[in-house]
Amino acid sequence: MSYGEAVLLGITALAAIFSTIATYMAIMERDLLKAVIFSAIQSTIYAFIYYMLMAPDIDLVYIPVAVGLYPAVIIALIKKTTREEKP
Amino acid sequence: MITLSEYFMTILITCMIVNLGLALYGVFFKPNLIKKIIALTILGDTANTFALIIGYRMWVAGVPSRPPVFTEWRSNNPLLLFVFTKTAVDPLPQALVLTAIVIGLAVTLFLVFLTLQAWKIYRSVDMRDIRRLKG
Numbered sequence: 241m242s243y244g245e246a247v248l249l250g251i252t253a254l255a256a257i258f259s260t261i262a263t264y265m266a267i268m269e270r271d272l273l274k275a276v277i278f279s280a281i282q283s284t285i286y287a288f289i290y291y292m293l294m295a296p297d298i299d300l301v302y303i304p305v306a307v308g309l310y311p312a313v314i315i316a317l318i319k320k321t322t323r324e325e326k327p
Numbered sequence: 328m329i330t331l332s333e334y335f336m337t338i339l340i341t342c343m344i345v346n347l348g349l350a351l352y353g354v355f356f357k358p359n360l361i362k363k364i365i366a367l368t369i370l371g372d373t374a375n376t377f378a379l380i381i382g383y384r385m386w387v388a389g390v391p392s393r394p395p396v397f398t399e400w401r402s403n404n405p406l407l408l409f410v411f412t413k414t415a416v417d418p419l420p421q422a423l424v425l426t427a428i429v430i431g432l433a434v435t436l437f438l439v440f441l442t443l444q445a446w447k448i449y450r451s452v453d454m455r456d457i458r459r460l461k462g
Contacts, residue, residue: 243331244386244389244391245332245385245386245391246330246331246332246335249332249335249336249339250331250335252335252339253335253336253338253339253342256338256339256342256343257338257342259342259346260342260345260346260349263345263346263349263350263369264349266365266369267349267350267352267353267357267362267365267366267369272359272361272362272365275362275365276365279365279368279369282369282372283368283372286372286376289339289376290376290379293376293379293380293383293416294383294384294392294393294394294395294415294416295379295394295416295421295424296394296396297394297396297421297425298375298379298421298424298425298428301425301428301429302428305428305429305431305432306368306372306428309432310368310432310435313435313436313439314361314364314365314439317361317364317439317442317443318361320443320446321361321442321443321446321452322446322452325357325359325361325362326358326359326453
């Protein structure tokens with residue numbers, strides 16, 4: 241019985257719990273700029289989960305797209321439209 | 328008897344299912360179009376994570392699983408290839424996810440420009456206002 245895999249998957253499961261918290265805050269946040277930042281945090285944790293699931297080549301694409309481009313484009317959209325979400 | 332690895336894998340899959348539910352809630356029930364786009368990106372990423380979890384291989388007899396990148400192809404030792412095929416994770420879901428990420432980027436950019444056009448015409452990105460203006 242080796243505990244190496246259990247340790248690695250335990251770290252991954254901990255990251256998944258944090259990603260759930262970040263997703264909840266991104267969906268429920270009224271300020272759209274904060275929601276984008278929480279979404280970027282969630283994407284960073286997902287990139288870590290991809291790395292732990294033995295997919296480092298996915299990370300090469302995922303990090304620039306989901307941590308860089310998505311927030312940049314959506315922040316540009318928020319700047320051109322409105323920042324507050326109406327209740 | 329469930330092992331510790333399976334227990335942590337169950338936690339990971341449960342968290343992903345919760346994320347999927349939260350993202351679906353955001354897409355369906357949040358009236359703001361920008362919030363819908365953010366939820367859609369989270370939905371796509373979670374679906375990609377499910378594909379990667381399907382392709383993941385647990386450790387066999389204490390031997391660590393490895394990424395599907397074969398680096399010892401210069402040596403003509405067939406034993407290395409045998410060990411690689413027995414320990415590497417499945418590369419097919421990773422190839423599909425790689426494509427899905429780029430397609431998701433294109434779809435998101437299209438939706439962003441659609442939202443911008445809605446703002447220019449209706450001066451609002453709220454679904455309730457847009458619905459009231461044009462029946």
